[in-house]
Amino acid sequence: MLRIMEQTDADIMCFGHTHKPYHRVLNSGIDGQDHFRHAVNIGSVGKPKDNDIRGGYVMLTINENSSVLNNESISVEFIRFDYDYEKAAKAVEDSPLPNEYAENLRRGY
Structure with a gap:
């Protein structure tokens, strides 16, 4: 995931696809300089896979x-x-x- 974000220069x-909601903060910094990127799985409206x-x-x-x-730049x-x-x-x-x-x-799964 980090590789994809770095190659496309995406910070968010x-x-x-996995239907499981989550937010992960990844640090792709080098040489002691932080560079935080946010991966957000939005989940799904149908075909849930998280027991909800x-x-x-x-x-x-x-x-x-x-x-x-x-x-913490984004919430x-x-x-x-x-x-x-x-129905x-x-x-x-x-x-x-x-x-x-x-x-x-x-x-729900």
């Missing part, structure tokens, strides 16, 4: 005086919300998708 990278059936999204706040030298808030997951699961069962996807919605 938001992604969601609610939908989720991220509120990313970049502080007014943000700097790559300060690992990440993971927000959860209820939705009709049973979504039934729609999956009525579709060509595998019924296992519907069970994933009901179980």
Whole structure:
């Protein structure tokens, strides 16, 4: 992850492929000079993999005086919300998708 961020000169990278929300602060500094980068997995609204059936999204706040030298330059808030997951699961069962996807919605993994 750090290599990708360095190669693209990204200080903040938001992604969601694993469906597991998290925020990691990585230090790519050299020669004693810090350079903090933030990797933010925003999770998913459907097909959860973190044992939480609610939908989720991220509120990313970049502080007014943000700097790559300060690992607290951004804050990440993971927000959860209820939705009709049973309706979504039934729609999956009525579709060509595998019924296992519907069970994933009901179980949260």
